[in-house]
Amino acid sequence: MSARPLRLSTTEPGFEAAFGARLHWSAETDAQVEERVTEILADVARRGDEAVLAYTARFDALQATGMQALELKASELQAAFEALPAVQREALEQAAARVRRYHEAQKRASGESWSWREPDGTLLGQKVTPLDRVGIYVPGGKAAYPSSVLMNAIPAQVAGVGEIIMVVPTPRGERNPLVLAAAHVAGVTRAFCIGGAQAIAALAYGTATVPRVDKITGPGNAYVASAKRRVFGQVGIDMIAGPSEILVLADGSTPPDWVAMDLFSQAEHDELAQSILLCPDAGYIDRVQAEIDRLLPQMPRAAIIASSLNGRGALIHTRSMEEACDISNRIAPEHLEIASADPHRWEPLLRHAGAIFLGAYTSESLGDYCAGPNHVLPTSSTARFSSPLGVYDFQKRSSLIEVSEEGAQTLGRIASVLAHGEGLQAHARAAEMRLKP
Amino acid sequence: MSARPLRLSTTEPGFEAAFGARLHWSAETDAQVEERVTEILADVARRGDEAVLAYTARFDALQATGMQALELKASELQAAFEALPAVQREALEQAAARVRRYHEAQKRASGESWSWREPDGTLLGQKVTPLDRVGIYVPGGKAAYPSSVLMNAIPAQVAGVGEIIMVVPTPRGERNPLVLAAAHVAGVTRAFCIGGAQAIAALAYGTATVPRVDKITGPGNAYVASAKRRVFGQVGIDMIAGPSEILVLADGSTPPDWVAMDLFSQAEHDELAQSILLCPDAGYIDRVQAEIDRLLPQMPRAAIIASSLNGRGALIHTRSMEEACDISNRIAPEHLEIASADPHRWEPLLRHAGAIFLGAYTSESLGDYCAGPNHVLPTSSTARFSSPLGVYDFQKRSSLIEVSEEGAQTLGRIASVLAHGEGLQAHARAAEMRLKP
Numbered sequence: 001m002s003a004r005p006l007r008l009s010t011t012e013p014g015f016e017a018a019f020g021a022r023l024h025w026s027a028e029t030d031a032q033v034e035e036r037v038t039e040i041l042a043d044v045a046r047r048g049d050e051a052v053l054a055y056t057a058r059f060d061a062l063q064a065t066g067m068q069a070l071e072l073k074a075s076e077l078q079a080a081f082e083a084l085p086a087v088q089r090e091a092l093e094q095a096a097a098r099v100r101r102y103h104e105a106q107k108r109a110s111g112e113s114w115s116w117r118e119p120d121g122t123l124l125g126q127k128v129t130p131l132d133r134v135g136i137y138v139p140g141g142k143a144a145y146p147s148s149v150l151m152n153a154i155p156a157q158v159a160g161v162g163e164i165i166m167v168v169p170t171p172r173g174e175r176n177p178l179v180l181a182a183a184h185v186a187g188v189t190r191a192f193c194i195g196g197a198q199a200i201a202a203l204a205y206g207t208a209t210v211p212r213v214d215k216i217t218g219p220g221n222a223y224v225a226s227a228k229r230r231v232f233g234q235v236g237i238d239m240i241a242g243p244s245e246i247l248v249l250a251d252g253s254t255p256p257d258w259v260a261m262d263l264f265s266q267a268e269h270d271e272l273a274q275s276i277l278l279c280p281d282a283g284y285i286d287r288v289q290a291e292i293d294r295l296l297p298q299m300p301r302a303a304i305i306a307s308s309l310n311g312r313g314a315l316i317h318t319r320s321m322e323e324a325c326d327i328s329n330r331i332a333p334e335h336l337e338i339a340s341a342d343p344h345r346w347e348p349l350l351r352h353a354g355a356i357f358l359g360a361y362t363s364e365s366l367g368d369y370c371a372g373p374n375h376v377l378p379t380s381s382t383a384r385f386s387s388p389l390g391v392y393d394f395q396k397r398s399s400l401i402e403v404s405e406e407g408a409q410t411l412g413r414i415a416s417v418l419a420h421g422e423g424l425q426a427h428a429r430a431a432e433m434r435l436k437p
Numbered sequence: 438m439s440a441r442p443l444r445l446s447t448t449e450p451g452f453e454a455a456f457g458a459r460l461h462w463s464a465e466t467d468a469q470v471e472e473r474v475t476e477i478l479a480d481v482a483r484r485g486d487e488a489v490l491a492y493t494a495r496f497d498a499l500q501a502t503g504m505q506a507l508e509l510k511a512s513e514l515q516a517a518f519e520a521l522p523a524v525q526r527e528a529l530e531q532a533a534a535r536v537r538r539y540h541e542a543q544k545r546a547s548g549e550s551w552s553w554r555e556p557d558g559t560l561l562g563q564k565v566t567p568l569d570r571v572g573i574y575v576p577g578g579k580a581a582y583p584s585s586v587l588m589n590a591i592p593a594q595v596a597g598v599g600e601i602i603m604v605v606p607t608p609r610g611e612r613n614p615l616v617l618a619a620a621h622v623a624g625v626t627r628a629f630c631i632g633g634a635q636a637i638a639a640l641a642y643g644t645a646t647v648p649r650v651d652k653i654t655g656p657g658n659a660y661v662a663s664a665k666r667r668v669f670g671q672v673g674i675d676m677i678a679g680p681s682e683i684l685v686l687a688d689g690s691t692p693p694d695w696v697a698m699d700l701f702s703q704a705e706h707d708e709l710a711q712s713i714l715l716c717p718d719a720g721y722i723d724r725v726q727a728e729i730d731r732l733l734p735q736m737p738r739a740a741i742i743a744s745s746l747n748g749r750g751a752l753i754h755t756r757s758m759e760e761a762c763d764i765s766n767r768i769a770p771e772h773l774e775i776a777s778a779d780p781h782r783w784e785p786l787l788r789h790a791g792a793i794f795l796g797a798y799t800s801e802s803l804g805d806y807c808a809g810p811n812h813v814l815p816t817s818s819t820a821r822f823s824s825p826l827g828v829y830d831f832q833k834r835s836s837l838i839e840v841s842e843e844g845a846q847t848l849g850r851i852a853s854v855l856a857h858g859e860g861l862q863a864h865a866r867a868a869e870m871r872l873k874p
Contacts, residue, residue: 095855105561110549111547114542114547123795124810132788261863262867264867336835353835355836356838357840361840365863373561384651385673385833387835398773398790398793401809402794403808414528414532415802415806418584418807424706424738426736426738426802433692
């Protein structure tokens with residue numbers, strides 16, 4: 001088995017076409033998935049718990065006597081935590097503490113209410129409040145990630161959300177103890193062993209047992225993504241995630257085996273994950289390829305890594321670090337490592353990225369688990385316009401306006417002119433009524 | 438013609454059912470609209486300008502020789518502004534200045550980058566950057582609102598967005614001078630006389646003439662809403678707006694004609710707009726109804742107002758102001774007026790609203806035009822989880838992580854344990870490689 005990411009150079013005439021083709025990824029929606037999801041949503045809206053139980057029996061091979069049997073008690077989450085080996089318990093707690101501290105700083109920086117009074121007594125401001133109740137979707141089965149539980153639940157908890165409802169499918173009744181333990185550590189309020197479009201429907205519409213939430217976050221398969229897209233508007237949702245990506249900008253100063261392993265750590269997620277290296281030093285790119293060749297056979301997930309790197313990976317030789325930064329901005333990567341001796345020189349040039357990892361010691365994996373920032377990040381170029389999951393996703397804002405009698409004299413005249421200009425006479429009259437005669 | 442909003446009392450046994458029925462509004466998607474929009478999006482993606490021109494000829498009855506002919510030059514926007522009567526010019530400028538000042542405060546409060554260093558040298562933070570290019574949809578024809586141009590473009594400008602592209606349909610070539618003037622005042626970069634799904638497609642995909650944007654905001658008809666929903670993911674979008682709503686909480690201290698006119702000012706938007714009064718004083722409700730009867734015949738848009746109030750309006754007698762606040766929280770209204778002598782007593786009880794207008798002098802119309810806060814607000818109960826349009830909608834965040842050599846020793850051990858727990862060995866190895874031997 002070998003892993004040979006596509007080798008490109010920006011000086012080659014065919015670069016643009018080859019680069020474009022490698023980046024291409026289409027979130028084609030499957031008509032059959034859409035149709036099935038439409039049915040499931042309508043059925044859960046109509047039959048509630050009964051429908052959720054039927055789909056859970058069918059898709060997760062899990063027969064339950066009732067929805068109560070699918071709820072995980074707080075004591076079960078706690079017991080899962082306590083049954084873990086000490087080293088895992090401590091790692092979970094330390095990671096949670098760091099994630100909590102970062103999100104508390106985020107809340108102080110951008111999530112507090114504010115207002116001011118103008119000289120005429122008019123008050124303007126914005127009130128920031130937590131959502132009442134949110135749902136967190138946690139994938140089950142082969143890709144069960146306790147770190148995702150922390151990354152979704154902790155920002156909600158820091159925001160002050162009243163109830164955090166977790167859903168996690170447990171195919172054939174198999175529960176992942178680390179996921180349950182993470183739910184305990186992260187402060188999940190209630191948890192249900194359900195998944196797929198039926199779990200999204202239960203959270204969006206509510207059933208006799210599953211409470212209706214205001215927003216749903218967390219990744220899932222094509223059914224989950226389609227269901228989230230459909231219920232958007234009735235509830236809030238986070239971004240629809242595409243395959244995970246890493247882009248490494250290297251000036252040649254980081255040990256090449258570290259960079260090779262960082263590329264692997266993205267590639268091992270799945271065959272569609274994308275790992276790209278941008279570097280102005282062709283000799284360094286050769287050394288990274290040599291380390292890929294050397295390290296690949298040691299990896300338990302070598303087959304997935306090879307498939308991802310061969311199908312979607314790229315090692316790109318650039319004219320300069322500046323050009324590498326330009327290309328990175330065109331990609332707007334989810335994860336962006338600046339493997340440079342002088343990362344702060346390049347950071348200001350980088351306009352679009354979910355998370356920026358500066359310097360040789362900052363492997364993406366440290367950020368994935370425990371540095372503190374969120375690992376739920378915008379994929380597929382959406383970092384052009386969207387942000388990491390954060391406390392702000394679990395808050396909403398209300399404008400505050402208190403116009404004084406004096407203020408109403410100034411504002412009323414402006415509003416009256418503009419309202420008449422738009423042909424909205426009741427708007428104008430409402431302002432004019434507040435004017436002193 | 439008469440306007441008789443549904444009269445309800447929370448003490449009646451049938452209240453819940455009647456209240457639920459009155460609130461009900463469904464954003465049913467029309468299959469024909471969906472099909473047509475799918476065709477238009479695909480056609481613009483394929484044929485670019487040519488398709489946009491063809492649809493503009495067909496739907497807007499506007500034949501153009503080429504896309505250049507549909508672009509509004511900066512000089513045309515300026516000329517439109519200069520040709521306005523002085524009173525309108527000044528009102529636009531004063532409103533713009535206030536809106537700008539509010540959004541600058543919002544940026545200072547929640548839109549700046551931040552970071553800190555830990556004792557071991559590790560840096561954590563978040564970089565906040567403006568979007569590169571955004572598109573603003575402005576409806577044309579019967580509901581052409583210059584104030585919407587200000588409310589969409591100014592937050593983008595304050596955020597630091599590089600290019601603001603406005604699209605506005607001009608049926609039969611009729612241009613609204615106030616809309617053009619507002620674009621000049623608000624700092625729109627380029628403007629095109631196109632609309633409908635074809636304009637959304639042009640902004641989302643780009644054509645030879647219309648540049649591709651990163652996000653599209655602004656209200657539109659069913660075709661525009663459907664197109665925005667479809668292109669979401671390729672570009673960012675703001676909320677899909679439903680009918681506009683006002684809820685007035687009254688303790689009986691505000692002149693009843695002021696409250697009646699505030700209810701009218703929502704109802705005059707369209708037949709589906711919703712105006713609701715909640716008040717513990719039945720006599721006051723009678724006086725508001727009497728003012729409705731007295732004022733309605735004076736209103737140029739009386740037919741729309743009557744239709745809206747009769748079909749969707751409600752005057753609800755509550756047991757107390759506290760109960761009125763509870764009901765308001767269930768509705769999560771777009772606009773919420775606290776028509777009370779002591780508005781700050783009730784404001785803390787109100788958890789969900791797009792904008793809160795405190796006190797008798799704060800008519801919604803002052804907020805719509807010139808108080809400063811944005812008038813693009815979450816409708817249809819989405820204030821449970823979403824926020825007014827703001828500077829934050831035109832910014833995105835990137836996490837910043839710089840782990841020091843020392844920090845990598847602590848974090849690497851935690852990450853290694855958790856990565857092995859998730860079966861992601863390359864993640865673990867990447868962390869372990871940074872550990873000192």
